Amino acid sequence: MDKKFQDFKKQLNKIYNKNKLYQQKMKKLNISPSDITNWKDIKKLPLTTKKDLLEQYPEGWNCVPKKDIKMYHASSGTTGKPLIVGLTQKDIDLRKSIIIEDATIAGINKDDIIQICYGFGMFTGGFSFYDGLRELGCKIIPTGTMSTENQLFYMQKIKPTVLISSPSHVMHLYDKAKELGIDVSKISLRIIRVGSELLTESMRNKIKAAWGKNISVTQDYGMTETLGPGLGMECTYEKGMHLNNHFYFELIDPITQQPTNKNVGELVVTTIYNECFPLIRYKTNDLVEITKEKCECGNHSPRIVKFLGRTDDMLKVKGVKIFVSQIEDFLFHYPFFSHNYEIIINKEKYKDILTINVEYKNNNSEEIKEYKPKIEADFKSKFGITSRINIVDNNEIPQTIGKVKRVRDMRKLEV
Ligand SMILES: [Zn+2]
Known part of the structure; x- marks a missing residue:
């Protein structure tokens, strides 16, 4: 039995014993953790939906005693009430190591000066990158969600080498810079790392045309439910996001909800190491295209090459x-x-x-x-x-x- 599978079994046992809702779902299907003996068996387990997570609102999904929770985050709540996710110290440390991996694959190193334009609040973006990049040794400019003029002020004064934001915000910054007569090539950015919304190839081209064709423009993908950014992380070859080995991924047919062998489907994620908020077969609602072709960077994990949309955004x-x-x-x-x-x-x-x-x-x-x-x-x-x-x-x-x-x-x- 491989190590990752053993770790997954521990996670499954924990959720079975501590989470009544998921236990009931398993019992309904007449299965127990001992029926799952290899990765192929995982499809016997029930899927988890966002509705399931919200059913035990606000803290029912957390699988550790409240005294062990060190931090809370919440999803943005654009489609209803925000989902509250607890993190233990182990979760915070895991997230740090995921961000270090994410930054390294993007070509970021300890000498970089990084402007983070994600909110420092309940949203995971700001604090995740702050924690992980500090650990890596980078210098941080935590501009968060301050006004565009102020963001540009600090960009001109401190000259970050890396900008972390959403694709639309990156372009919004550029428009404002142009309006104010700021020459963005003088900022000397070398990497723009985007997330929070999907980056289409055409948007990538627009960002490069605006900020400089030699700037690396890559993206990552994540969600509050799984600790934040880093479920998928694109390398400097700009050929799609490598799936992170700390998780187990499947594709299902969005209509039948059954596993599919095609390279297109709804992404389903299982956490292997998340302590407070473990997820088994969580439906992300994201329709993706995956490739297993080798990447020039040498990382052979499958990549998300395209986002086809969200099942709830169709x-x-x-x-x-x-x-x-x-x-x-x-x-x-x-x-x-x-x-x-x-x-x-x-x-x-x-x-x-x-x-x-x-x-x-x-x-x-x-x-x-x-x-x-x-x-x-x-x-x-x-x-x-x-x-x-x-x-x-x-x-x-x-x-x-x-x-x-x-x-x-x-x-x-x-x-
Ligand atoms: Zn790669």
């Missing part, structure tokens, strides 16, 4: 399933659009109407008005549905800091 318009990331890729294919866009869906005479507002790079969108019918025709031929595409002037769509809300679905409000 738009259904006129009966057609479509992901926001697909729309983004479509829009960014045109070189004259900025990175800012919004998708609005409403109903007119019982029919779904899809409207996309997208910003022109410059201030006079009138000059490319003639392209509108062509873009709408391209959209129809690509997705099979019609859309209204409005090209608006630069900075006309309000920008948000933190998680960007791209979609406004008004269908529930109107008939």
Whole structure:
């Protein structure tokens, strides 16, 4: 029996003994931990959903006595009440080592000066990176979620070599720098590490075109439920995110919920070492494409090469399933659009109407008005549905800091 499997069995026994809800789910299927004798058996175990975690709100999922919890984090709560996750000292140490691994694979070293633009609050982003990167020996500029002008002030004064933020915020910083006449090449950034939202290839290209083509732009992936960033971590070859060996991953078919042999499916994660908040077969809601091809960096763990969307973020318009990331890729294919866009869906005479507002790079969108019918025709031929595409002037769509809300679905409000 391999060591990782032994560790997993310990985790399974713990959750079976301490978590009544998961124990009940197992009993319903008539299985006990002793029935699981190898990795193949894992599919016999019940899946865990976010709803399960919230059912024992606020602290029911924590599997250690309250006195052993050293810190709390919570998910952003964009889809309901925030999920509260406890961390023991062992969890905090595990997260530190995961962040060190994540930073190292991204090419970050102890001499780097790192500006962290994630919130230092209940969200895991800020503190995770702060803890791990301090341990690695880096210098930190913890600007958190302060105003864009202030972020740029410290960037100019201290000159970070690494910027950690979300893709949309990185572009938002660039827009503001341009507006203020700041030459970003003088900041001497060498790495931009993004997370919190998915990075499409077209967005990666936009970031490089803005900040400098020699800057390494890579991403990582994680969630509060699994301690924070570092479930997936992209190396400097920029070819997708290596899955972290501290966890066990499966892909399931999003419709049947059964394991799939295809390289596309919903990612399901099992924690092996998390102490306070262990998860068995947790449905991430993220639809991903995985490759097992060897990476040039020498790390042979499978990689997430594409995010196809979230199972709960999938738009259904006129009966057609479509992901926001697909729309983004479509829009960014045109070189004259900025990175800012919004998708609005409403109903007119019982029919779904899809409207996309997208910003022109410059201030006079009138000059490319003639392209509108062509873009709408391209959209129809690509997705099979019609859309209204409005090209608006630069900075006309309000920008948000933190998680960007791209979609406004008004269908529930109107008939
Ligand atoms: Zn690699």
